[in-house]
Amino acid sequence: MKVAWKKRFKPQVILDKISEIMNINEDGSISYSGFKYFELKATLYNMLTFPKHLTSIQNNGLVDRAITETVKSSSLTPNNLIKELQELFKKELNKKEKKYHLLSSISLVDPLPFKQINIGKSKIRFIASNYPKKYNDRKELIKKSRRRYSMLQIPHAGYTNIIITTKSKSEHQAASQCLDDIDLLRSLMSIFANSGMEIVGNEWSPINKIRLGELHTLHKASGKNINLDTFWFEPNFEYINPYRLDTKKNKTFIKNIKWVIKQLEKCKYSNKLESALLRYVRAFDERDQNIALLHIWGALESITAYEENSKDKLPKRCAYLFSEYEYHKQILEHLREYRNQSVHAGDKNDQVKSYCYQLQGYFIEIIFFHLHRVNQFNTLEEANSFLDQPVEIKQLKYKRDLLNSVIKFRGGE
Numbered sequence: 001m002k003v004a005w006k007k008r009f010k011p012q013v014i015l016d017k018i019s020e021i022m023n024i025n026e027d028g029s030i031s032y033s034g035f036k037y038f039e040l041k042a043t044l045y046n047m048l049t050f051p052k053h054l055t056s057i058q059n060n061g062l063v064d065r066a067i068t069e070t071v072k073s074s075s076l077t078p079n080n081l082i083k084e085l086q087e088l089f090k091k092e093l094n095k096k097e098k099k100y101h102l103l104s105s106i107s108l109v110d111p112l113p114f115k116q117i118n119i120g121k122s123k124i125r126f127i128a129s130n131y132p133k134k135y136n137d138r139k140e141l142i143k144k145s146r147r148r149y150s151m152l153q154i155p156h157a158g159y160t161n162i163i164i165t166t167k168s169k170s171e172h173q174a175a176s177q178c179l180d181d182i183d184l185l186r187s188l189m190s191i192f193a194n195s196g197m198e199i200v201g202n203e204w205s206p207i208n209k210i211r212l213g214e215l216h217t218l219h220k221a222s223g224k225n226i227n228l229d230t231f232w233f234e235p236n237f238e239y240i241n242p243y244r245l246d247t248k249k250n251k252t253f254i255k256n257i258k259w260v261i262k263q264l265e266k267c268k269y270s271n272k273l274e275s276a277l278l279r280y281v282r283a284f285d286e287r288d289q290n291i292a293l294l295h296i297w298g299a300l301e302s303i304t305a306y307e308e309n310s311k312d313k314l315p316k317r318c319a320y321l322f323s324e325y326e327y328h329k330q331i332l333e334h335l336r337e338y339r340n341q342s343v344h345a346g347d348k349n350d351q352v353k354s355y356c357y358q359l360q361g362y363f364i365e366i367i368f369f370h371l372h373r374v375n376q377f378n379t380l381e382e383a384n385s386f387l388d389q390p391v392e393i394k395q396l397k398y399k400r401d402l403l404n405s406v407i408k409f410r411g412g413e
Contacts, residue, residue: 002051003085009047011078014040018067019076030068041067048085053093057172062088095169099221102166102178103131103138105159105213106186109242112160113189113254119261120181120274127161134223135163141217141228156213158242171226175218179232184274186210187281188257191364193243194284197357206236207284207292207356209243236285263371269380273370276303280363289352290342296359297339303380304366304387317387318362321369325391328362335359 005011018040021033041063050059066084067076074080108126116125131138142154164182168174189210198207214237218226245253264270276299283295305314315332322328335355370383377383390396 003082003089004049005078005082006047006049011044011047011081014044014047015076015078015081018044022071024071028072030071051089054089054170055172055176058092058170062092092169097167097169098174099165099167100171100174100178100226101135101219101221101223102164102175102182102216103135103161103219104164104182104216105156105161106182107156107158107209107211107213107240107242108160109158109244111245111247111250113245113250113257117185117257117261119185121177122164122166122181124182124185125163125165127163129161131161131163132223135219137219137223137225137228138217141225141231142215144228145215145231154213154215156239159213160242171218171230175216175232178218179216180278182212183278183281185257186212187277188260189253190281190284191260191367192253192256193245194360195357196361198353203289203350203353204287205240206238206287207289207353207360208281209240211237211240211285213237234285236287238287260371263374266374267370268374268378272303272306272380273367276300276363277367280360284356284360289356292356293339293352293359294342296356296363297335300359300363300366303370304384306380307384313384313388317384318366320387320389320391321365331358332362 018032018037021036021040023031023033025031045060045063048059048063054062062085066081066088069088070076070080070084073084106126110128112126112128114124114126116123118124146154162182164178166174166177166181168177186208190208193209194207195209212234214234216232218230218232220226264273267273279295279299279302283292283299286292286295300318301311301314304317305311315329315336318332319325319329335358338352338355370377373383377386390399
């Protein structure tokens with residue numbers, strides 16, 4: 001896949017507007033009149049498709065550079081801009097990988113399930129004490145950030161420090177990879193740690209029991225921070241009491257998570273399951289449960305009804321996992337109805353957190369359905385075709401007999 005224009009747009013209209021507000025200075029630099037450029041560039045960016053190798057921040061930066069370079073060398077046309085973008089994209093991909101460390105914290109307390117674990121493209125280390133001295137730049141960055149953002153609450157009492165290490169061709173790509181991998185691990189831990197329902201509790205408290213600390217810093221291999229003005233933070237952060245694993249259950253917890261990681265590695269469409277798991281864990285970091293419900297529904301939809309015109313199949317495919325098919329289908333139909341009302345009419349309900357817990361249960365069931373059958377299906381389409389089969393044994397036997405007849409007719413055994 002290359003950088004390309006989406007078919008339904010006319011980028012020249014936007015490029016002409018950019019040309020109207022553009023000034024070429026005596027030193028050859030480019031400037032723009034007013035703030036209109038940022039709006040036009042955002043519109044232009046959405047008219048483009050990019051390969052999945054870089055982050056949105058990197059792609060956005062490439063569009064900026066491509067506009068400038070195109071103006072310096074030729075006229076600002078869709079074809080010229082695409083050529084420049086493709087060249088810049090190739091240069092980014094040809095960069096050598098470097099090692100980076102992302103430092104954060106997590107709401108876990110001793111006994112910790114791991115000292116370190118490999119997941120995705122990262123190694124995650126759990127530090128029961130302070131960070132090593134080579135990361136002292138982090139302290140300076142926190143002091144500086146507090147002067148700008150007084151609401152930061154670092155450090156968080158009882159949270160465990162973590163170091164996520166990966167290799168990447170750029171800083172932003174490294175940060176994105178590290179955050180994806182720690183969130184993937186959190187999603188697996190949440191499957192086993194989150195409550196199945198909440199009878200009494202705060203409706204504005206996130207469902208996830210294992211959450212990240214408020215601020216993340218990226219460091220070079222030497223330990224130096226990439227920039228004392230650059231950090232990542234959790235917009236939905238809310239301090240929660242650290243999660244403590246029952247010592248007796250620790251071994252089982254660790255065994256289950258390692259089994260899931262192993263099964264994901266075997267799965268031929270693991271990228272789709274991992275994407276859904278990221279959406280799941282990020283959904284339940286939300287404090288607003290109506291937003292959480294929309295996101296967890298999207299996570300469930302991404303693996304059970306992602307095909308065009310298949311949205312109505314989600315309740316049936318999820319209910320197919322249960323012997324009480326009709327009962328679970330009705331529950332899922334009611335959840336779909338509420339989700340649709342929330343999207344189209346802005347409806348809200350004080351029972352929405354319970355609905356989120358219900359959807360969590362179905363999401364976990366469908367994930368384990370796939371994990372237990374990594375050797376059975378080659379694609380997600382095959383798995384969903386399995387879930388589209390009739391419920392009644394009589395109908396299944398009829399289909400079996402019919403297929404046997406066809407095989408015999410075609411000369412098979």
